[in-house]
Amino acid sequence: xxxxxxxxxxxxxxxxxxxxxxxxxxxxxxxxxxxxxxxxxxxxxxxxxxxxxxxxxxxxxxxxxxxxxxxxxxxxxxxxxxxxxxxxxxxxxxxxxxxxxxxxxxxxxxxxxxxxxxxxxxxxxxxxxxxxxxxxxxxxxxxxxxxxxxxxxxxx
Numbered sequence: 001x002x003x004x005x006x007x008x009x010x011x012x013x014x015x016x017x018x019x020x021x022x023x024x025x026x027x028x029x030x031x032x033x034x035x036x037x038x039x040x041x042x043x044x045x046x047x048x049x050x051x052x053x054x055x056x057x058x059x060x061x062x063x064x065x066x067x068x069x070x071x072x073x074x075x076x077x078x079x080x081x082x083x084x085x086x087x088x089x090x091x092x093x094x095x096x097x098x099x100x101x102x103x104x105x106x107x108x109x110x111x112x113x114x115x116x117x118x119x120x121x122x123x124x125x126x127x128x129x130x131x132x133x134x135x136x137x138x139x140x141x142x143x144x145x146x147x148x149x150x151x152x153x154x155x156x
Contacts (some may be wrong), residue, residue, distance in 0.1 A: 065102065072149075
């Protein structure tokens with residue numbers, strides 16, 4: 001009887017949305033693990049450093065705050081990534097003319113070459129992760145995730 005009660009109370013506590021959010025966390029962790037082995041093992045970069053490089057490869061001139069917001073990451077993780085990338089000569093900081101307290105960031109020539117070396121492997125890994133989905137399933141997932149991200153951004 002006690003076992004039935006505890007199962008019943010657990011089922012009333014957890015809702016389907018809790019399960020979905022748990023699954024999103026698990027998926028995010030698995031993807032991070034899949035990328036971290038490739039990035040760290042083959043290129044000596046952390047996932048945070050790659051996210052910075054990926055962002056600057058697509059959107060040169062972003063600030064640290066813009067990169068942090070884009071990835072919804074901890075400021076310190078981005079700050080450490082920026083410091084390591086700058087020390088390695090992969091990025092440069094130029095004073096932001098619109099806000100003298102911040103810097104516009106860009107890949108150096110060396111950083112661009114590293115980005116270009118990593119991108120095909122990272123793209124292949126991405127395709128491997130989503131390859132089990134049809135085009136329609138992927139489009140539906142993307143739409144649902146955008147909706148959740150937008151909602152979560154305003155619900156803080």
